[in-house]
Amino acid sequence: MLYKQILQNKRKTILLVLLFTVLVLVIGWAVGYLFGNDPYTGLIITVVILAFYVPITYMSASSQVLGMAGAKEIQKKDNPELFNIVEELSLAARIPMPKIYIIHDPSPNAFATGIKPEKGSVAFTTGLLDQLNREELAGVAAHEIGHIRNYDIRLMTVCIALVGVIAMLAHFGSRMLLFGGGRNRGNQKQNPILMIVALVLVIFAPIAAQFVHLAVSRNREYLADATAVELTRNPIGLINALKKISGDPRDVERADSATAAMYIDVPFKKKRRTKNSLWATHPSMESRIERLQAM
Numbered sequence: 001m002l003y004k005q006i007l008q009n010k011r012k013t014i015l016l017v018l019l020f021t022v023l024v025l026v027i028g029w030a031v032g033y034l035f036g037n038d039p040y041t042g043l044i045i046t047v048v049i050l051a052f053y054v055p056i057t058y059m060s061a062s063s064q065v066l067g068m069a070g071a072k073e074i075q076k077k078d079n080p081e082l083f084n085i086v087e088e089l090s091l092a093a094r095i096p097m098p099k100i101y102i103i104h105d106p107s108p109n110a111f112a113t114g115i116k117p118e119k120g121s122v123a124f125t126t127g128l129l130d131q132l133n134r135e136e137l138a139g140v141a142a143h144e145i146g147h148i149r150n151y152d153i154r155l156m157t158v159c160i161a162l163v164g165v166i167a168m169l170a171h172f173g174s175r176m177l178l179f180g181g182g183r184n185r186g187n188q189k190q191n192p193i194l195m196i197v198a199l200v201l202v203i204f205a206p207i208a209a210q211f212v213h214l215a216v217s218r219n220r221e222y223l224a225d226a227t228a229v230e231l232t233r234n235p236i237g238l239i240n241a242l243k244k245i246s247g248d249p250r251d252v253e254r255a256d257s258a259t260a261a262m263y264i265d266v267p268f269k270k271k272r273r274t275k276n277s278l279w280a281t282h283p284s285m286e287s288r289i290e291r292l293q294a295m
Contacts, residue, residue: 017155017158017159017216019212020159020162020209020212020213020216021162023162023166023205023208023209023212024046024050024162024165024166024169025043025046026201026205027042027046027166027169027170027173027201027202027205028042028043028045028046028047028169029042029043029198030042030173030197030198030199030201030202030205031045031046031169031172031173031198031202032044032045033194033195033198034173034195034198034199034202035173042169045169045172046165046169049165049168049169050165053161053164053165053168054158054161054162054165057157057160057161057164058115058154058157058158058161059115061113061115061153061157061160062113062114062115062119062121062153065111065113065259065262066101066113066121066123068254068256068258068259069103069111069123069252069254069255069259070103070104070105070254071101071102071103071121071123072101072102072103072104073099073100073101074100074101074102078102079100079102079129081134081137082100082124082129082137082141083100085134085137085138085141086098086100086122086141086145089138089141089142089145089231089232090145092231093145093146093148093149093227093231094149095117095120095145095148095149096117096118096120098112098114098117098120098121098122098145098148099120099121099122100121100122100123100124101121101122101123101124102123102124102125102126102129103123103124103125103126103252103254104125104126105125105126105127105252105253105254106125106126106127106130106250107125107127107248107250107251107252107253107267107269108125108127108128108130108131108132108244108245108248109125109127109128109245109252109255109263109264109265109267110122110123110124110125110128110140110141110143110144110263110264111123111144111259111262111263111264112144112145112147112148112152112153112262113153113262114148114153115153115154115157116151116154117148117149117151120145120148120153122141122144122145122148124137124140124141125252127248127250128140128245131244131248132241132244135234135236135237135240136237136238136240136241136244137237137241138232138234138237139228139232139234139235139236139237139238139239139240139241140228140238140241140245140264142227142228142229142231142232142238143224143225143227143228143238143264144224144264145227145228145231146223146224146225146226146227146228146230146231147220147224149227150220150223150224150227152220152223152224153262155216155220156216156217156220156261156262159212159213159216159217160213160258162209162213163206163209163210163213166205166206166209167206167209169202169205170202170203170205170206173198173202174202174203213261214261214279214280214281217261217281217282218280218281218282218283221264221282221283221288222283222288222291225238225288225291225292226291226295229292229295235292235293235295238292239289239292239293242264242265242285242288242289242292243285243289245264245265246265246285248269249269250269251267251268251269252267252268255267255268260281261281261282265282265285266280266281266282
């Protein structure tokens, strides 16, 4: 059951990333067509933006997330038990020991970052360390190490970058129309049906991209939960941890909407949904616990 779910989640993620790629190319075509019946111009603009924006986001994402959260790196002497837990789970996952950070915040939560296992980091709030016992803390740590081992951080970073590219292209296309773009190029006449299609894409592609991004995020949470069970051989610890985390009504003070998907649970408790939603960064806690209990 466990390995079957992991395989299904990986397949879904591949399909979602392919859909993302198609969205980027399609909106590039739409902008080019609106520019003057020249889709190649739109595709060239898309490639140029991708060439600059994605690498910058890719390389700076980890430091930005840790800085925004106010995370401070600690050493083994600062929390030997936490270091031992992370070290044991890293060995089980066969990845290098990630750096450990602490966030001084009473709300229980955690996240992982790092575009590859060699650059992995895990961050825990003081509220999480205060409320969870060793078994529960191991479940949370295993979930975050699962994100690192599964290259989820790299995937989410690329998704965030692609959402940004689509938003920039859509903004460029709308501004171009507003200031007189979309004129015919030479004697070429633009097909009115294709014009409407291109316009609809410019308007709705950013929304579709956000849907795909959130779907990838939710799917990665299920996979990290399954990986945590694989590493600890004990779903009970993570189940109890998720119950405690979701039961705390406090928001993570320095959490940001751009980084909310990185946390093990929604850092804005008022925005948590009891049922799965297309606009949610995480699956509902009920559905996550149900899947864990089935394991």
